[in-house]
Amino acid sequence: METSSGVNKIQANLTDVYSVVIEIHSLIRARFPDPTEGIPRGVQANTSEAASLQYVPAPPRLYGRDIVVRAAAGKICDAQQRHIALLGTGGIGKTSVALGVVDDLGVKGQNDCYFVRCDTVISDLTLVASILQAMEKNSSDNGDPMKNLKTCLEAASRPIVLVLDNFESPWSLDTPNIQPRLTEVLRTLAAIPKLQLIVTMRGNAPPADGDVPWSVMHLDPLGHIPARELFLSIKPDTSPSEFKDLDLLLQKCDGLPLAIKLLALLKSSSTCGRLLKQWEKQKTSLLKTNHPSESRETSMRVSISMSLQSAPMRRHPDAIPLLAVICRLPDGILGGVEQLEEMDLGFDDVDEALATVLGSGLAFKAEN
Template identity: 35%
Template sequence: PTPPEDFFGRDDIVLTLANLFIGNDQRRIAILGAGGLGKTSIALHLLHHEIVAHRFKGREFFVGCDGVTSADGLASLILKILEALASASGNVINTLHVALAGALPTLLVLDNFESTWDAQGNHNAVRELLKKVASVKSVSVIITMRATDPPTEIRWSWSETIPPLSPTSAKYVFLAVHGPLPSGSNSDDEILDGLLKELDYVPLAIHLLAQVSRGFELAFMLKQWRGRQTQMLRLEAGMRTLDRLESVDVSISLSIESLDIKRNPGAIQLLGMLCLLPDGLFRWQERLEAIEKTFETATPDLFLLRKFALVYTARDKLGVLSPIRHYVLRYHPPDSQHAQCIY
C-alpha cells in the first residue's frame, strides 16, 4: 500500500526506525498503541523509506492481519504474498520457514497483528509462527498492534507505544484534509484548537472530523461533536460496511472485541468507571487499592485494559483517550454501583 500523504508529527519516529536498518543486522520492531493513532501509517512510511528500500531491494512485504485468526491462515497469507508455493500436505508454518530461510534479505510488516495474536484458538501455534519467522536471521519483522506491550516470545530491537499528536501537528493534519480556514478568522482558529483538544489529538479522529467538516462552519461542528461525539466521526459509505479507517466507532469496537467483555465483565465496568473522569484518575495506584476493596478484580482488570491499549498512564494519572471515552460511555456505561465507586 501507498503511505498516506497527510502525515505530520511522526517524521522523527520514522527516521529513528529507518536508521535501525543501516547495516545488515536483523531488526524486530513493534509499533504499539490504541486504535487510530497512526501505527499503520508509520509502518507504511517506514516501508517506503529510502534506507529500507536500499536494504531490502524490493523484498519489503506488507501483510494485513485483519480477519486472520489462525497461525496457519497467517502463514498461508504470507506465502501467498511472497508468491511462494505452499506444500499440499506439509506443515504450512514449516513451509514458510523454509521459504524465508532460502530467500534474500526480507522485511515483513505484520499489520494489526493483534487480530491473529489475540484470536480465540490455538495461541501456541501463533506463538510458534512468530518464533519461526524471527529465527530466520535474514528476515526483519515489523508488527503494528493494539497493545501496550509486544509478544514476549522474541527480543525486540525497538518497541514503543505511539503517543497522540502534538497540538501543532494535529492542526496540520486537520488543515491538510479540510483545507484552509477563512482568512483572519480568529474565532474559527480558537474553535478548531478547542475541537482538537477535545479529541485528545488522535489522528484518525482528526482526519475524519476534517472530512465531515467540509462545507460547514466550525461552530456548527463543535455543537455536533458535543451532541453526537464519536457517532459523527464517520464517512458516508451508502450500503457498504464502514471499515476501521472510515469510522472511529468501528475502530474502537475492534479493541473492545479483543477485550472479550462476556468473559471479562469487570474489565468493561472498570473502563466505564474511568471514562466518567474526563481528566483521568489521579493518584491512581492508591485509588485503585480503594476500588479493589469493593471490586476484587480491579487490578487484573486494569492489566487487561492496559494490554489492549484502552487506557494509558502518565505519571500518577490513569486516563482514557477522548474518542474511546465517549464511545464507552455511549455503548458500555458502568452500572450505578461501579459508577459510585469511582468518585
C-alpha cells in the same frame, strides 16, 4: 498571576503567528503543487531501486511522526537484526507509521518489503498462508506450509522486512492455544537471519514477548501542531477566523489521527463552530464518513467497538465497568492503580482489570 497572563499573551501571539504561517503555506501549495502528488505508489512502487521489491501500500502523508519513523527505520537499517513492535490505541497511526518505515529510502533500498494484513487471520496456518501469498509463493508445494515459508525466506537473495499489521486480531481470538501457536510462527520467523519483523498491534504489550526480542515502540497521541496540520491538510480552506473553534475541536480528539481525519472530512459544508456544536450533542458517534460500509477506517464507533468486543475484554467482567470509570475522569488516572484502589470501586482485581483495558488498547499509559 502576572506570569500567567504573560504566558497567555505569548500563547495568543504564537497562535496568530502560526495562523499566518499556515496561510502562507497554503498559498505556496496552491501556487507550486507538490510534483510527486497524484503519482500512484504502492505495489512494486520503488522505481529507484530496480532490484528491490516493495509489496506494500503507499503510506499516507504523515504529520508528527518524523522522529518515530526515523528511529524505527534506523533500527531496521543498522547492522543488528531487529524486530519492531509498534503499539498503541486504535486509530493512533500504527499502520501508517509501519508504512512510513518501509517507505524510507534506506529501508526499501536495502530490503525487500512485504505487508501482511492480519485482521482476517484466524490461525497459525492462515498466518503462514497469508505471508506466502504476500510473497506470491505457492503454499501447496510442500506438505508443511511453515517449512515451505521458512525455505522461501531463507532462500531470498536480499534481506526481508515483513510487516504483520493489526496482529491483535489473531492474537486476541478466543480459539484455544492460539497464542502458543502464533508464538511458534513468530519465534521461527524471528530466528531467520536475513528477516526483520515489524508488527503493529493495539495495546501495550507485544505478542510472543520473551520468545521474540522486540524493540517496542509505543505511539503517543499527536501534539497540537501536527494535529492541526493534519486537519488543515484535509481542509486547507479552513479560515483563520475558525482556528479558535478548531483548537477546541482538536482538544476533543485527544491527538488521535483517526478522529482528527474523520472530523476534517465532516467539515465539507460546515464550519468548525458548527462542528463543535454537533460534537456537544453526538460526541464520538459524530465521527464517521458516509461511506456505505462502516469500517475501522471510516467510523470511530466501529474502531472502538473492535477493541471493546475483543476476547480479553469480554472475558474480564470488570474491564468494561473500569473503562467507564476511566472515561469519566477528564485527566485520566494520574495516581495509577493506587488511585483506583483508593476509589474502592468494588472490583475483585483492579490490577487485572486495568491490565486488560491497557492490553486491549482502549486506554494508554502516558509518558509522564
